[in-house]
Amino acid sequence: MSRLSHEITDIAAICAHAGAGSGDGNPLVAPLVPSSTFCRDAIGSDCEHQYSRVSNPTVSALETAIGALEGAPPALCFASGLAAETALFLAVLKQGDHVVCGRSVYGGTTRLFSQVLADFGVQTTFVNTSNIDDVAQALRPNTKLVFVESPTNPTLELTDLRRIGAIARSAGALFAVDNTFLTGAGQRPLDHGAGVSVYSTTKYIDGHSVAVGGALVTRDEELLSRLRFIRKSTGAILAPFSAWITLQGFKTLPIRLERQFRTATRVAAWLQSQPGVASVRHPSLIEGKARELIKAQHLIGDGAVIAFELEGGIEDARRFLAELELCRLVEHVGSVETLITHPATMTHADVPREDRIASGIPDGLLRLSIGLEAVESITADLKRGLAAIVRKPFPVGEEVESCALIA
Numbered sequence: 001m002s003r004l005s006h007e008i009t010d011i012a013a014i015c016a017h018a019g020a021g022s023g024d025g026n027p028l029v030a031p032l033v034p035s036s037t038f039c040r041d042a043i044g045s046d047c048e049h050q051y052s053r054v055s056n057p058t059v060s061a062l063e064t065a066i067g068a069l070e071g072a073p074p075a076l077c078f079a080s081g082l083a084a085e086t087a088l089f090l091a092v093l094k095q096g097d098h099v100v101c102g103r104s105v106y107g108g109t110t111r112l113f114s115q116v117l118a119d120f121g122v123q124t125t126f127v128n129t130s131n132i133d134d135v136a137q138a139l140r141p142n143t144k145l146v147f148v149e150s151p152t153n154p155t156l157e158l159t160d161l162r163r164i165g166a167i168a169r170s171a172g173a174l175f176a177v178d179n180t181f182l183t184g185a186g187q188r189p190l191d192h193g194a195g196v197s198v199y200s201t202t203k204y205i206d207g208h209s210v211a212v213g214g215a216l217v218t219r220d221e222e223l224l225s226r227l228r229f230i231r232k233s234t235g236a237i238l239a240p241f242s243a244w245i246t247l248q249g250f251k252t253l254p255i256r257l258e259r260q261f262r263t264a265t266r267v268a269a270w271l272q273s274q275p276g277v278a279s280v281r282h283p284s285l286i287e288g289k290a291r292e293l294i295k296a297q298h299l300i301g302d303g304a305v306i307a308f309e310l311e312g313g314i315e316d317a318r319r320f321l322a323e324l325e326l327c328r329l330v331e332h333v334g335s336v337e338t339l340i341t342h343p344a345t346m347t348h349a350d351v352p353r354e355d356r357i358a359s360g361i362p363d364g365l366l367r368l369s370i371g372l373e374a375v376e377s378i379t380a381d382l383k384r385g386l387a388a389i390v391r392k393p394f395p396v397g398e399e400v401e402s403c404a405l406i407a
């Protein structure tokens with residue numbers, strides 16, 4: 001077992017030392033134990049691990065580390081973020097129950113509620129969770145789960161975790177927060193009233209695009225033991241190799257996030273003044289009362305995901321993307337490389353156009369996941385894309401003012 005427990009609050013230390021001392025011989029780096037099963041000394045003898053669908057030393061090392069990040073007991077790791085969500089739903093929902101879910105959560109989460117759970121008699125109401133009244137009005141006597149993201153993806157709206165948590169609790173519903181975008185290093189939902197934090201470790205926790213995985217973090221021992229039972233019974237545990245490689249990426253999580261969050265804030269501010277860009281969304285650009293919320297919830301910055309809209313819709317997006325060399329066009333966030341997604345044709349391609357636009361995802365919207373490159377390299381790349389969509393400026397010396405107008 002790792003000697004670092006949740007009493008230690010130096011997040012950088014928790015991460016850098018993740019897995020240290022777990023295994024025979026006190027290794028600095030957690031050993032990879034691929035064994036599917038574990039031997040006993042005799043019948044009736046106790047052993048920490050029995051079978052790797054139930055638990056595994058390498059997976060446990062990652063679980064201890066992810067739990068510690070949120071000041072919680074060891075997390076439970078799953079084969080993917082959606083496998084973690086599925087286990088949570090199986091643990092707390094049954095036929096006839098009702099769920100309140102954010103309207104712009106991860107697309108796979110929406111699909112799971114609306115196209116899978118619906119067939120098992122669980123109804124979901126999708127609401128704008130940045131509006132407390134909308135959430136309160138959606139609650140029913142049979143609401144068992146309130147599921148939110150903050151910030152949302154790719155619309156980057158914020159949810160007041162403390163207030164939503166309080167109304168969920170008073171309605172007797174479990175409050176779950178998908179914390180994939182900030183992670184426990186950037187936001188601790190359990191400190192704000194969440195009953196469980198949900199992760200796709202595929203994104204920032206791994207950080208290097210080498211392992212798909214998920215995790216659930218809770219301080220509620222009863223829920224934890226129910227989740228452990230569900231995982232054992234349904235079998236979607238993380239594979240040892242995925243746990244091991246995720247653990248290596250995890251060691252640099254806080255330093256990656258600090259750098260990526262800071263660069264994102266600078267790129268967002270820069271994008272705002274660029275011709276061809278209709279609007280930019282990043283929590284750092286939010287002003288007024290919502291800044292208080294950001295101060296209360298965000299620990300080290302406002303995330304590394306930016307959304308921006310080009311003026312010219314899909315055609316502009318196509319021409320813009322064709323010019324990029326550094327930013328990679330993929331359906332992914334949270335890696336060390338800067339990644340870009342065109343939600344209308346990628347992550348949200350199967351959402352009807354009108355619904356998609358109504359939920360804040362127009363044709364010309366692009367999502368940027370900032371990596372570890374220098375800010376200047378990223379802006380230079382984006383500039384190449386923008387040059388392809390902004391109409392040619394007037395020749396030098398003529399009407400500089402109206403040139404800006406055309407842009």
Ligand SMILES: *Cc1c(COP(=O)(O)O)cnc(C)c1O
Nearest residue numbers: 080081082106178180200202213
């Ligand atoms: C990717 C993602 C998921 C799903 O995780 P997988 O590991 O791909 O199954 C869930 N929530 C958010 C916010 C995500 O970005």
